[in-house]
Amino acid sequence: MKKLLLLLFLIIGVNINAQIIKNFFKYSTVYTSGNIGQPLQEADKEWYVTQNGEISDVTEIYPFDYTISIGIRKIARFDYENRQNVFYDGSEENVGWNANVGAVEGFEYIFTHDWVRQWGDEYKNQNYFIRYLGKHWVGQVKFLEAGVADLKYAQADLRGRLAIGKHFNLTAGTVVRTHGPYGYNPIGIYLNDNQWWDLAYEYGYEDTPYELIDFTSANPDTIIDWMWQNGEGTHVASTDEEFRKYYYSDIVNDFQSQKLNEVGTLMTLSGAVGIDYYQYSDKFWCHAWINVLPIHTHIRGDKNFSYGEFISRDPNGKGKNQWIDYNCGFILGAKLGKGFGLFIESDYLRYWDREVYSAKAGINYQFK
Helix, strand or coil: CHHHHHHHHHHHHHHHHHHHHHHHHCCCEEEEEEEEECCCCCCCCCEEECCCCCEEECCCCCCCEEEEEEEEEECCCCCCCCCCCCCCCCCCCCHHHHCCCCCCCEEEEEEEEEEEEECCEEEEEEEEEEEEECCCEEEEEEEEEEHHHCEEEEEEEEEEEEEECCCEEEEEEEEEEEECCCCCCHHHHHHHHCCHHHHHHHCCCEEEEEEEEECCCCCCEEEEEEEEECCCCCEEECCHHHHHHHHHHHHHHHHHHHHHHHHCCEEEEEEEEEEEEEEECCCEEEEEEEEEEEEEEEEECCHHHCHHHHHHCCHHHCCCCCCCEEEEEEEEEEEEECCEEEEEEEEEEEECCEEEEEEEEEEEECCC
8 A cells, every 4th residue: 555655646746747847848949040140341451561671461350250049948028029030049139038027927937058259259148047926026047148248147036026006016135146256357456566568478478679760850769669579489579569469468368367267256145126117008018127236245255356345445436345236128119100110128237347238219110
């Protein structure tokens, strides 16, 4: 009897879990896509003449642009949203995703990973987002990497929800975020105590001074400049200006990356409050939201590199270690009659010293 009961409970449990999993993935879409595009081409070539009179074409030639996307999504559309394409390809951008309250109760999610090359720069965009909207609470977990904005963080959010009438939703609770040492600028600190060429020496570069006589003025003058070679003894630049233009930025980027990685991941606990407004009709719709994080506590990692410590040392910050992070957005649409339509969309996020934003507006006219 015990074995039969155990087997019965096991079968029931498997069926229940299978049903939960089925409902979780119901209506979701898995997609993958790729595209390539013509790179930016300079209209005018750039030429460089060395001190020895040698001329060379230094116009930067970019490789082709591309985007490779893979993901799965289950996001309910608001009444004003139409599906943009027959198939999902990862390029869809719905401003309403950033609202505090979704279109329906229950689970919503999107997991997308993009590999991008644009104008020769390669970076990743990642957005892993899952939200559960209940009648009186909302919880979400999110990981965002916006390579083009140099913003990367993970966030867990749990809030109470209060519906006010038919149009307003108020949410309040706590947010935990893991992130890098935003506000920390290693190269700025280094150059406060060292000359710029000291860093080049540390990376194995060497310079050799030489003199030139400037005959362009009535009284010829002697000019001193430096030739540069790498650690293998290969000549790389004939002047300081040439070296800084074509080589020094790579040195700085590597230095910055090393110092930031030494700090590691930080964690911050923040209080959060949000307000959403939503109204829809066939002729007019408005969807607006704001999310504010005004109070912060450092809870993991080296506190000396926390954002609060950096702004407290800012002479303009008056010693305060608190700041306000926020994101807001709105979508307005109106059918004005006689075939005319108007829409405005905007979204803005400011976390730490990073910004991500978008906006668009337009007028439509439909012939009948």
